[in-house]
Amino acid sequence: MTTTIKLGANETAIAPLGIGTWAWGDKLFWSYGKDYASSDLQAAYEAALAAGICLFDTAEIYGLGESERLLGQFMQQSHEPVQVATKYFPLPWRFSPSAVADALTASLRRLQVPTVALYQVHWPFDFFMGQKALMNALADEVQQGRIRAIGVSNYSAEQMRQAHQFLAERGVPLAVNQMQYSLLARQIERNGVMQAARDLGVVILAYSPLAQGLLTGKYTSENYIQPSGARRLDPKFSQGGLQKLAPVIEALQRVGAAHDRTPAQVALNWLIAQGNVIPIPGAKTASQVQQNAGALGWSMTETEQAQIDAVTRPWL
Numbered sequence: 001m002t003t004t005i006k007l008g009a010n011e012t013a014i015a016p017l018g019i020g021t022w023a024w025g026d027k028l029f030w031s032y033g034k035d036y037a038s039s040d041l042q043a044a045y046e047a048a049l050a051a052g053i054c055l056f057d058t059a060e061i062y063g064l065g066e067s068e069r070l071l072g073q074f075m076q077q078s079h080e081p082v083q084v085a086t087k088y089f090p091l092p093w094r095f096s097p098s099a100v101a102d103a104l105t106a107s108l109r110r111l112q113v114p115t116v117a118l119y120q121v122h123w124p125f126d127f128f129m130g131q132k133a134l135m136n137a138l139a140d141e142v143q144q145g146r147i148r149a150i151g152v153s154n155y156s157a158e159q160m161r162q163a164h165q166f167l168a169e170r171g172v173p174l175a176v177n178q179m180q181y182s183l184l185a186r187q188i189e190r191n192g193v194m195q196a197a198r199d200l201g202v203v204i205l206a207y208s209p210l211a212q213g214l215l216t217g218k219y220t221s222e223n224y225i226q227p228s229g230a231r232r233l234d235p236k237f238s239q240g241g242l243q244k245l246a247p248v249i250e251a252l253q254r255v256g257a258a259h260d261r262t263p264a265q266v267a268l269n270w271l272i273a274q275g276n277v278i279p280i281p282g283a284k285t286a287s288q289v290q291q292n293a294g295a296l297g298w299s300m301t302e303t304e305q306a307q308i309d310a311v312t313r314p315w316l
């Protein structure tokens, strides 16, 4: 199993597991302030560092800046080295390359840091700036030292190759493509993104790696509990959706039992075992972080990997 990974030309090697912070401060999709508070998130942050996990994924739009602000506060209070990955959203009115510099300035201010480990383009929208101008603006920021590596998110294989080419002209590697990737969302294995990432030496940051909680096994049709926030509207969380999921959870439990691990740990471990993949599970509490950190430090057998592959083939 991969033990450490480097992001682009960044010298620091990190564990192949991060923490996603979309839910930190977000009230639109998640239910920040109702089911969990900033004290839970600070405990989650500290639990991550204690478990040797130092990569935190955020974005300027998460909680309309609140995720970055909370992360900034926690970093100020703990002083431990952290790798921050944040994101730029290519909104239509951001048509000039200076918009990249302005958005980054605002993110760095909220995070209270002079530089971030990774700056990602959240969606491959072109609007008026165009990919070449966007990649050049990002390369300028690498040269100025405000970002150490460049990433993209939700880019197709072709879009990745194009971004990689534009950056190569500036002598800067494309470090990551952040994509939805879980045992219930395996599209990148067949649509060319995984192959392009391998060809280009780009790391996949796997978002929603627990299928927004489904792969933890806590949502079942027998003991039905409604998820919080907007997930209520998702048919995968309905009784019918959970019934379809049951064989997957059983397989995760079976493999987990052989290694004394939970379904969430098995689901994350399987992604890491694909190589070149860093899952970034979202966590709201210290205990979720501690559990997810148990995805590291062990390997399932090839037979077990194949069993999980077989049961999740319908999601490929």
Ligand SMILES: NC(=O)c1ccc[n+]([C@@H]2O[C@H](COP(=O)([O-])OP(=O)(O)OC[C@H]3O[C@@H](n4cnc5c(N)ncnc54)[C@H](OP(=O)(O)O)[C@@H]3O)[C@@H](O)[C@H]2O)c1
Binding pocket: 019, 020, 021, 022, 023, 057, 058, 122, 153, 154, 178, 179, 206, 207, 208, 209, 210, 211, 212, 213, 214, 216, 218, 227, 228, 264, 280, 281, 282, 283, 284, 287, 288, 289, 291, 292
């Ligand atoms: N680039 C993009 O377009 C994009 C899109 C989506 C997400 N992301 C990134 O990816 C990160 C993760 O994705 P995600 O939050 O959508 O989905 P996820 O990581 O698959 O699921 C996170 C949710 O699962 C539950 N959970 C996590 N660990 C658990 C554990 N050990 N035991 C029980 N429940 C647990 C928690 O919700 P409950 O406790 O409420 O069930 C948590 O909020 C985000 O935070 C964000 O950084 C990026």
